[in-house]
Amino acid sequence: MNAPDRYERFVVPEGTKKVSYERDTKIINAASFTIEREDHTIGNILRMQLHRDENVLFAGYKLPHPLQYKIIVRIHTTSQSSPMQAYNQAINDLDKELDHLKSCFEVMLLRWQSIQWSTNRHSKNCKEAYFDKRCQIIVVCCHANLY
Amino acid sequence: MEGKSYQRLPRVKIREMRDDYMKFELRDTDASVANALRRVMIAEVPTVAIDLVEIEINSSVLNDEFIAHRLGLIPLTSDRAMSMRFSRDCDACDGDGQCEFCSVEFHLRAKCHSDQTLDVTSKDLLSSDHTVVPVDFSDSAGMESSEQKGIIIVKLRRGQELRLRAIARKGIGKDHAKWSPAATVTFMYEPDIRINEELMDMLTLDEKKAWVESSPTKVFDFDPKTEKVVVVDPEAYTYDDEVIKKAEAMGKPGLVDVIAKEDSFIFTVESTGAVKASQLLLNAIEVLKQKLDAVRLSEDTVEADDQFGELGAHMRGG
Numbered sequence: 001m002n003a004p005d006r007y008e009r010f011v012v013p014e015g016t017k018k019v020s021y022e023r024d025t026k027i028i029n030a031a032s033f034t035i036e037r038e039d040h041t042i043g044n045i046l047r048m049q050l051h052r053d054e055n056v057l058f059a060g061y062k063l064p065h066p067l068q069y070k071i072i073v074r075i076h077t078t079s080q081s082s083p084m085q086a087y088n089q090a091i092n093d094l095d096k097e098l099d100h101l102k103s104c105f106e107v108m109l110l111r112w113q114s115i116q117w118s119t120n121r122h123s124k125n126c127k128e129a130y131f132d133k134r135c136q137i138i139v140v141c142c143h144a145n146l147y
Numbered sequence: 148m149e150g151k152s153y154q155r156l157p158r159v160k161i162r163e164m165r166d167d168y169m170k171f172e173l174r175d176t177d178a179s180v181a182n183a184l185r186r187v188m189i190a191e192v193p194t195v196a197i198d199l200v201e202i203e204i205n206s207s208v209l210n211d212e213f214i215a216h217r218l219g220l221i222p223l224t225s226d227r228a229m230s231m232r233f234s235r236d237c238d239a240c241d242g243d244g245q246c247e248f249c250s251v252e253f254h255l256r257a258k259c260h261s262d263q264t265l266d267v268t269s270k271d272l273l274s275s276d277h278t279v280v281p282v283d284f285s286d287s288a289g290m291e292s293s294e295q296k297g298i299i300i301v302k303l304r305r306g307q308e309l310r311l312r313a314i315a316r317k318g319i320g321k322d323h324a325k326w327s328p329a330a331t332v333t334f335m336y337e338p339d340i341r342i343n344e345e346l347m348d349m350l351t352l353d354e355k356k357a358w359v360e361s362s363p364t365k366v367f368d369f370d371p372k373t374e375k376v377v378v379v380d381p382e383a384y385t386y387d388d389e390v391i392k393k394a395e396a397m398g399k400p401g402l403v404d405v406i407a408k409e410d411s412f413i414f415t416v417e418s419t420g421a422v423k424a425s426q427l428l429l430n431a432i433e434v435l436k437q438k439l440d441a442v443r444l445s446e447d448t449v450e451a452d453d454q455f456g457e458l459g460a461h462m463r464g465g
Contacts, residue, residue: 006322007235018441021448035442041186042438048179052153084444084452085150093154095439097176102432105159108171109425112161 009069012037021084030058030076031083039063043071049090055081162413167330169424172337173412181412185332188431190320191438194225194328194421195251195279198234199314206308207267207301217300218313219325221269222282222419223251229430231317245314251279253313259303267309268297279315282420328427330417336407340366340381346402347376354397361393382413 012018016036024030035042043061050059058076075083157176163169173181200215207214232239232249240246252275259265269281281297301309320327350358355376359367364383367376367390384405394402418424 010319010321011235017445017448019444019448021444021452023452033444038438038442041183041191041435042442044179045183046442048177049153053150055150081150084449088444089150089152091439091443093152094180095436096152096154097157097180098432098436098439100154101157101159101176102429104157105428105432108159108161112164116164 010037023083024076027076029079029082030074033073033075033083033087034070035073036070038071039069040071043073045094046073046087046090049094050075050086052093053077053081053086053089056086059086164425166423167418167420169414169416169428171414171416171428173334173414175410176412177410178336178412181334181414183435184428184431185334185414187435187438188332188416188427189327189329191434192328192422192427192430193228193231193233193317193319193434194326195223195228195231195315195317196323196325197221197223197253197313198316198318201312202310203312204308204310206306207303208307209301214301214309214311218272219323221272221298221300222328222421223279223315224282225279225328225421226426227278228317228422229433233318234316247276249316251276251315253315254311255300255313256310257303258308259305262305265303266296267300267303269300270297271300272313284420328419328421328430330419332414332416334412334414335382336386336409337411337413338381338384338386339406339408340378340384341404341406342367342376342378343402343404344375346399350397350399358390358393358397358402362390363387366390 018036020034020036022032022034024032040063043063047059047061050056053059055078056075057078058074061071061073063071073087075086077083077086155176157180158172158174160172160174161169162171164171173184197215197218200211200218202211202214205211205214209217234240234249237246237249239248240250245252254273254275255267255271257265257267257271272281274280283297303309318326320329347355352374355374356369359369359376362384364380364385364387366378366380366384368379369376386405386407390403391405394400416424416427418427422430
């Protein structure tokens with residue numbers, strides 16, 4: 001009856017910031033980022049990407065409580081960088097990585113479909129309906145080769 | 148100031164692909180990205196599923212809630228879901244979730260007039276939108292289409308009737324599992340298995356055969372011609388350590404060396420049919436990109452910090 005709405009798990013409440021930033025008061029170049037409505041999916045890829053940055057001395061994340069739908073990412077860098085710079089860099093790099101992954105997969109998908117089509121054309125026990133579907137696919141492949 | 152890029156260039160290779168199943172290799176990235184993709188595919192790729200049911204007549208043996216729950220779990224073709232709106236942030240209908248941008252209406256009318264039991268199935272659901280219909284399994288299951296009757300919702304005996312209106316909405320698996328487009332998504336590290344031939348040659352034939360048999364899955368085989376043990380299927384290895392224990396028990400530790408390649412993964416994706424397995428991966432990448440974009444620092448946070456930062460520097464005496 002008084003159960004919270006299920007969407008509270010992933011919808012940021014009004015008036016709340018998705019990401020808030022807090023500098024460490026004692027250590028220079030250390031800060032915590034509180035990310036609302038995110039979990040291990042984002043926390044872990046961010047952390048691992050930050051570890052690749054040689055200016056990052058420490059990067060970690062925690063999910064303070066399973067019913068508080070937020071994560072805290074803590075970053076400590078050398079004086080060559082800053083937590084904010086490292087954070088932005090990590091997101092940009094991950095974004096580019098996913099772009100690359102997507103285009104790579106799309107190329108492989110087209111290649112796979114063209115192979116499937118040519119093998120299907122030569123097998124005699126191929127259903128006609130199936131064949132029609134594949135015909136559409138070869139049209140796509142031809143275009144890909146042309147341009 | 149622009150920092151150095153630490154970007155990776157992952158590679159993909161498709162091994163096997165059907166509409167509802169895909170197996171592929173993912174290389175040159177780490178477990179965090181592989182796991183993020185798996186998590187997003189299961190819980191955050193949107194689909195359409197029945198969310199609201201208005202029952203007009205129900206004289207079947209199942210109660211209304213039971214039927215509503217069963218209707219919700221029926222996978223609906225959701226190729227359009229990525230571009231649809233969530234009902235809660237739809238402006239056209241003020242969030243009551245009954246407009247064409249964020250919902251699809253279904254009708255079901257069934258009554259049993261004969262002495263034979265009538266199966267009410269997903270095929271009896273009439274959609275208002277031909278792009279969102281209950282998933283048809285007749286193709287992928289390899290059965291004759293006449294044999295396929297869809298997913299059974301309820302069975303009616305003579306005189307029983309079911310009449311209802313249902314609204315399907317966009318949602319994600321995090322909200323309720325009925326919106327999850329994935330049946331199973333798994334990944335494993337690609338194993339690198341190396342047999343120490345020197346130690347292996349010291350074993351007798353029976354010992355070799357016994358060692359090959361010690362693996363619960365068929366990873367190794369004994370070639371009777373060359374009398375050698377060969378790795379036939381490294382991916383069948385389940386990281387159970389049985390062959391390593393067996394080698395130690397035989398007094399030959401180091402007979403085999405198994406390394407999990409930490410940047411190489413074998414994925415299997417099984418879809419419920421709501422979206423194709425290949426499209427599921429593409430959607431997952433897109434959703435993950437959107438999530439990353441959402442966690443970028445906003446301009447005002449950066450500005451506030453610049454001011455505070457200088458103040459802080461003053462206070463530190465810099």
